[in-house]
Amino acid sequence: EAGLEERVLAGLDPEQREVATTLRGPVCVLAGAGTGKTRAITHRIAYGIATGVYTPQKVLALTFTARAANEMRNRLRGLGAGGVQTRTFHAAALRQLQYFWPQAVGGPLPGLVEHKARLITEAAQNMRLSTDRAAVRDLAAEIEWAKVSMLTPDTYPARAARRDMPLGYEVRTVQRLYQTYEELKTDRHLIDFEDVLLLTVAVLEEDERVAATVREQYRHFVVDEYQDVSPLQQRLLDAWLGGRDDICVVGDASQTIYSFTGASSRHLLDFPRRHPEARVVRLVRDYRSTPQVVETANRLLAARRPGPGSTPGSWATPLHLVAQRPDGPRPSWNEYPDDEAEAAGTAARIRDLIDDGVPASGIAVLFRTNGQSQAFETALAEAGIGFQLRGTERFFNRPEVKQAVVQLRTAARAAEASDEPTRLVRDILSSLGYSDRAPRSTGAVRERWESLAALVSLADRMAEEAAARGEQLLLPDLAAELERRTAQQDAPVMNGVTLASLHSAKGLEWDAVFLAGLSEGLVPIGFAETADEIDEERRLLYVGITRAREHLVLSWTLSRTPGGRPTRKPSRFLDGLRETPPPRARGPRGRGARAHA
Ligand code: ATP
Ligand code: MG
Numbered sequence: 026e027a028g029l030e031e032r033v034l035a036g037l038d039p040e041q042r043e044v045a046t047t048l049r050g051p052v053c054v055l056a057g058a059g060t061g062k063t064r065a066i067t068h069r070i071a072y073g074i075a076t077g078v079y080t081p082q083k084v085l086a087l088t089f090t091a092r093a094a095n096e097m098r099n100r101l102r103g104l105g106a107g108g109v110q111t112r113t114f115h116a117a118a119l120r121q122l123q124y125f126w127p128q129a130v131g132g133p134l135p136g137l138v139e140h141k142a143r144l145i146t147e148a149a150q151n152m153r154l155s156t157d158r159a160a161v162r163d164l165a166a167e168i169e170w171a172k173v174s175m176l177t178p179d180t181y182p183a184r185a186a187r188r189d190m191p192l193g194y195e196v197r198t199v200q201r202l203y204q205t206y207e208e209l210k211t212d213r214h215l216i217d218f219e220d221v222l223l224l225t226v227a228v229l230e231e232d233e234r235v236a237a238t239v240r241e242q243y244r245h246f247v248v249d250e251y252q253d254v255s256p257l258q259q260r261l262l263d264a265w266l267g268g269r270d271d272i273c274v275v276g277d278a279s280q281t282i283y284s285f286t287g288a289s290s291r292h293l294l295d296f297p298r299r300h301p302e303a304r305v306v307r308l309v310r311d312y313r314s315t316p317q318v319v320e321t322a323n324r325l326l327a328a329r330r331p332g333p334g335s336t337p338g339s340w341a342t343p344l345h346l347v348a349q350r351p352d353g354p355r356p357s358w359n360e361y362p363d364d365e366a367e368a369a370g371t372a373a374r375i376r377d378l379i380d381d382g383v384p385a386s387g388i389a390v391l392f393r394t395n396g397q398s399q400a401f402e403t404a405l406a407e408a409g410i411g412f413q414l415r416g417t418e419r420f421f422n423r424p425e426v427k428q429a430v431v432q433l434r435t436a437a438r439a440a441e442a443s444d445e446p447t448r449l450v451r452d453i454l455s456s457l458g459y460s461d462r463a464p465r466s467t468g469a470v471r472e473r474w475e476s477l478a479a480l481v482s483l484a485d486r487m488a489e490e491a492a493a494r495g496e497q498l499l500l501p502d503l504a505a506e507l508e509r510r511t512a513q514q515d516a517p518v519m520n521g522v523t524l525a526s527l528h529s530a531k532g533l534e535w536d537a538v539f540l541a542g543l544s545e546g547l548v549p550i551g552f553a554e555t556a557d558e559i560d561e562e563r564r565l566l567y568v569g570i571t572r573a574r575e576h577l578v579l580s581w582t583l584s585r586t587p588g589g590r591p592t593r594k595p596s597r598f599l600d601g602l603r604e605t606p607p608p609r610a611r612g613p614r615g616r617g618a619r620a621h622a
Contacts, residue, residue, distance in 0.1 A: 058571035059313030071104035081108035172219035173287035252276035315353030368404035387536035411521035420516035537576035
């Protein structure tokens with residue numbers, strides 16, 4: 026009906042509308058952060074369905090993370106476009122592989138490697154190489170790079186000879202390790218993350234019947250975050266398309282932050298050349314952030330200098346963002362003597378924001394390395410502020426969630442007549458590690474608790490909604506809701522401050538973003554050496570800054586530990602980023618903080 030079509034296009038600007046109404050590809054959207062790329066492609070799919078041009082089941086929307094896939098699915102449902110497959114490359118490939126493996130290869134699909142680091146360690150032990158954490162991490166990354174670059178142990182040395190070897194290994198050594206790792210997997214009948222994509226490509230390229238079936242199933246392709254597509258993902262995309270070009274890609278070359286895994290903005294920047302008939306749309310209005318945040322982001326990009334060694338074309342023409350939102354607070358700059366003081370100061374600022382009415386779920390603390398998380402976990406726990414570490418990624422696949430769902434279902438059958446259900450839920454889940462108070466401990470115990478807490482708060486929410494209707498929540502209602510959510514991978518929203526790495530914050534947004542640990546050695550990270558690597562660190566900071574809708578808080582520390590020698594310097598990227606000196610009056614509250622002049 027016309028009403029729905031209009032509703033889908035309402036709230037889009039003219040350029041976004043052009044994307045949404047160009048229902049046949051190829052379409053390429055080149056645009057900066059917060060300009061509504063994801064919104065435009067979501068509405069494009071909905072518009073295609075509303076107008077009857079697309080059959081929902083024939084659309085495959087590819088996102089970078091499972092969380093992004095979830096979000097897009099929910100938004101599509103809200104626009105009357107349920108039933109579309111929104112998945113990561115990996116999830117889409119795995120599903121197809123499971124389906125086609127018995128026919129194309131025979132026998133059951135091998136199991137997935139769960140602890141890759143262990144296998145790499147074993148391979149390294151066999152070869153008497155160092156197995157310390159840094160060594161294993163670097164070797165794993167190198168093998169991953171080789172695989173997404175579609176290099177086998179045989180073809181690896183020729184390409185690798187031009188790269189810096191991790192930890193100074195010989196190319197031959199890494200080649201043998203790669204070989205050993207592959208053999209260990211084959212012996213144990215296992216496949217890893219990259220194998221899922223490699224095998225899908227192989228089946229599609231070699232088995233015409235399978236390829237024909239898959240291509241009949243999927244006709245319209247949409248790819249978000251296309252600037253970070255790897256050669257392997259591109260090959261898979263080509264195999265899916267099979268020469269057709271009904272594809273729409275969106276991306277921002279200034280947000281390429283996964284080069285270390287073989288991703289490259291080359292595919293995005295080359296798209297118009299590969300598809301000369303492509304409709305290329307540029308978006309420049311930034312709908313996400315205040316002018317103050319946008320200005321900071323623009324300045325960061327403008328300050329970059331194409332140094333010697335930086336690859337031409339590794340950046341698109343810098344896209345200058347034009348802010349659409351009203352003025353907001355100035356970004357805040359904070360220097361702390363050490364990490365503990367930074368965490369405490371950050372927790373105090375977060376408390377202020379929450380007291381001012383910003384929801385905890387609208388606040389994020391982002392950092393460069395996962396190791397930085399601990400200090401913030403401790404400080405937030407001490408300040409009594411809820412936080413989430415894992416988000417909702419693979420929520421219903423977590424062992425504790427599976428166990429909880431089974432137990433709740435069993436209880437629902439047995440206890441139909443019972444009903445303080447929220448009490449009952451707590452009793453049941455406490456056997457799995459839930460308690461109303463968040464545990465002091467961090468790490469795995471905390472993560473487990475977090476999942477269970479999300480289920481409890483879902484039950485509480487449902488009970489409140491039932492009460493508002495003058496009804497009572499029954500346990501079978503909760504069990505049915507969990508069943509529905511499991512089927513649709515619709516994880517319950519968790520309320521709490523997000524603690525996450527800059528890399529995992531891609532595509533997301535919060536009212537208030539704290540960028541912590543902005544000192545040399547962290548941003549840019551110490552092991553970034555070449556001009557390209559330093560460029561990527563700058564893009565990472567750009568991604569971080571552009572996550573903020575309103576409040577942007579930047580901080581760095583002079584030393585790691587309290588009383589330690591002040592050996593750190595603020596990140597070089599902060600030079601010239603701040604235009605006007607900060608107002609003197611409002612320094613951060615909390616220990617040891619002082620406004621940086
Ligand atoms: P990123 O590069 O970070 O992934 P993006 O380009 O995908 O950003 P979106 O996430 O789609 O941007 O949009 C950013 C924010 O702006 C969202 O909150 C979105 O709802 C809002 N937005 C986008 N377009 C419009 C519009 N035309 N009117 C109002 N709000 C908009
Ligand atoms: Mg996006």
